Amino acid sequence: MSKNYYLTTTSPYVNSDPHVGFALEIIQADALARYHKLMGDKVFFNTGTDEHGKKIFEKAMESGMEPQEYCDMYAAKFGDLKKALNLSYNSFWRSTEPKHIEAAQEMWRLVEKAGYIEKGIYNAKYCVGCEMEKQDSDLVDGKCPLHPNKDIEIIAEENYFFKFSKLGSKLIEHYDKYPDFVVPAHRQKEIRNFVESDLTDFSISRLTEKMPWGVPVPGDPKHCMYVWFDALTYYISSLGWPDDTDKFREFWGTTESPNAIQVCGKDNLRQQTAMWQAMLIAAGLPPTRQIHVHGFINSGGQKMSKSLGNVVNPLEYVEKYGTDALRYYLLAKVAPAEDSDFTKEKFEEVYKSDLQNGLGNLVSRVAAMAEKSDSSFEAVDHTLSTEIKVALDEYKFDVALSDVWARIKKADQFVSEKRVWELKDKERDDALTCLVREIRQIAIDLTPFMPETAEKISKQYDSGQISKNEPMFPRLS
RNA sequence: GGCAGGGUAGCUCAGUUGGUCAGUAGCACCACAUUCAUAACGUGGAGGUCAUGGGUCCGAAUCCCAUCCCUGCUACCA
Numbered sequence: 001m002s003k004n005y006y007l008t009t010t011s012p013y014v015n016s017d018p019h020v021g022f023a024l025e026i027i028q029a030d031a032l033a034r035y036h037k038l039m040g041d042k043v044f045f046n047t048g049t050d051e052h053g054k055k056i057f058e059k060a061m062e063s064g065m066e067p068q069e070y071c072d073m074y075a076a077k078f079g080d081l082k083k084a085l086n087l088s089y090n091s092f093w094r095s096t097e098p099k100h101i102e103a104a105q106e107m108w109r110l111v112e113k114a115g116y117i118e119k120g121i122y123n124a125k126y127c128v129g130c131e132m133e134k135q136d137s138d139l140v141d142g143k144c145p146l147h148p149n150k151d152i153e154i155i156a157e158e159n160y161f162f163k164f165s166k167l168g169s170k171l172i173e174h175y176d177k178y179p180d181f182v183v184p185a186h187r188q189k190e191i192r193n194f195v196e197s198d199l200t201d202f203s204i205s206r207l208t209e210k211m212p213w214g215v216p217v218p219g220d221p222k223h224c225m226y227v228w229f230d231a232l233t234y235y236i237s238s239l240g241w242p243d244d245t246d247k248f249r250e251f252w253g254t255t256e257s258p259n260a261i262q263v264c265g266k267d268n269l270r271q272q273t274a275m276w277q278a279m280l281i282a283a284g285l286p287p288t289r290q291i292h293v294h295g296f297i298n299s300g301g302q303k304m305s306k307s308l309g310n311v312v313n314p315l316e317y318v319e320k321y322g323t324d325a326l327r328y329y330l331l332a333k334v335a336p337a338e339d340s341d342f343t344k345e346k347f348e349e350v351y352k353s354d355l356q357n358g359l360g361n362l363v364s365r366v367a368a369m370a371e372k373s374d375s376s377f378e379a380v381d382h383t384l385s386t387e388i389k390v391a392l393d394e395y396k397f398d399v400a401l402s403d404v405w406a407r408i409k410k411a412d413q414f415v416s417e418k419r420v421w422e423l424k425d426k427e428r429d430d431a432l433t434c435l436v437r438e439i440r441q442i443a444i445d446l447t448p449f450m451p452e453t454a455e456k457i458s459k460q461y462d463s464g465q466i467s468k469n470e471p472m473f474p475r476l477s
Numbered sequence: 478g479g480c481a482g483g484g485u486a487g488c489u490c491a492g493u494u495g496g497u498c499a500g501u502a503g504c505a506c507c508a509c510a511u512u513c514a515u516a517a518c519g520u521g522g523a524g525g526u527c528a529u530g531g532g533u534c535c536g537a538a539u540c541c542c543a544u545c546c547c548u549g550c551u552a553c554c555a
Contacts, residue, residue, distance in 0.1 A: 010555090012555080014555090052555085053555060056555085164552095186481065186482060189480095189481065190480090191550095193480060193481075197480095197552095200552065200553080201553095202552075202553045203553060226553080267554085268555090269549095271555085275552095335490090338548095340489090346489090346504090349488095349504065349505080350504080353503085353505090356517080357515075357517055357518080360514095360515060360517090361515055362514080362517095364513095364517085365513050365514030365515090365517080365518075366513085366514085367514090368513060369513055369514085402503080412518055412519075413518085413519070415513075415514090415519085416513095416519040417519075419513085420513070421513035421514090422513085471515045475515060475516095
């Protein structure tokens, strides 16, 4: 049954180059979007960039650029991922779009009107040594680790606060109503524990004179929205909210029947599954239906960091091994919701065993036999296997692909056991028909994960007369 | 410290409510076989006292207690 499917990634903050962690997120999302498209759903797949805030303002200043110019440059880099990773999103939405800015302001008005925004005092922590504002998490024992001899100054600033503390019970209601709201389940427990504890209101504005690069607070130009507030609204402004009410209802859903799916990293759990939901509830808008939370990618057992020099650049891998090789690795060998390790050695091992010797070799050997047989193989309609659907409905990309690879192994065993290359006439054609059918099925099942590979195989195998092609995953020289 | 989730073959992991649950698992490794295929594929083999110590039970990787180790969260980090 066809339906509307809304899917969004988080919006990466444009202060550095695209990271393999975001590649993971958007490739997972892309697999979901392609899956739903294959099922006949109407898919709205959104991604984009988050471009406001102090860090970006400072970075732009440092590099001598206008903030917008700086954002344009980075937005382009993220936009380039579409081709590099073969992404099927239809909406690339930037938080500096005028339409988004208007939407963020409308969101503010709604939340304010409902009584969930109030002025309060925000105590900014300022390190005189760094001449910078610090966050609690930056401090060690209440001191700046770079200037432990200097005291942190507290600068009281009048800000607007979001009355988060008033929304806990509404959030719990939502979690109760949808036990699978957060996937995996232990993340839902985690956020639930957090929400059940005493919630504190949080600041959602900054003084414009100190930080001009943000969305002006409606009716009070002395304040800019703190990036969070603006950035979260992007999930609905991308749908044309508040102007396009039909499209919003169609894809985002209604309060009775929420429909939106989000993916985010575990570092975003609180923002997406609690704060954003609280904002929606406060504004009287439907909450998100489900949020899939993915893990992090480590490199060599350690967090990626520039100083360790172990940062994985997804584009390097695309260039060297191809888009689908990277997509395969991230979907099949990275635990969808847990942390996983990524090293070049492991990647090459997988490339060789699974893609070269597994899928690539099977497709070649069967094509070679089919070509020699001179027979033709009528195309039959294939639809996505049930196992794949079941796995994808639970965001288990790795399980889905391991199922496909089990079938590749079976097909190889079949060829060897029957010694298909020695068979003649009907016996041979029967065996080949089986194999061709299985490979066509595999191609369909790979469509959400490795679209280009799936298409190559389909083209090669759907033409009745099958002939051998160049290797899809060539040996590494 | 508190809460949550983990510690199973060299590596990555499966193991539903305790009774072929110790895995024909994948990768790597060794041997054999084979040539249709990208020197690929297939078969066989070696590898684990299921973190440690107790306990419950006829029986525990699976439940309970203790200990050790790892990870996440413990709020204003986009």
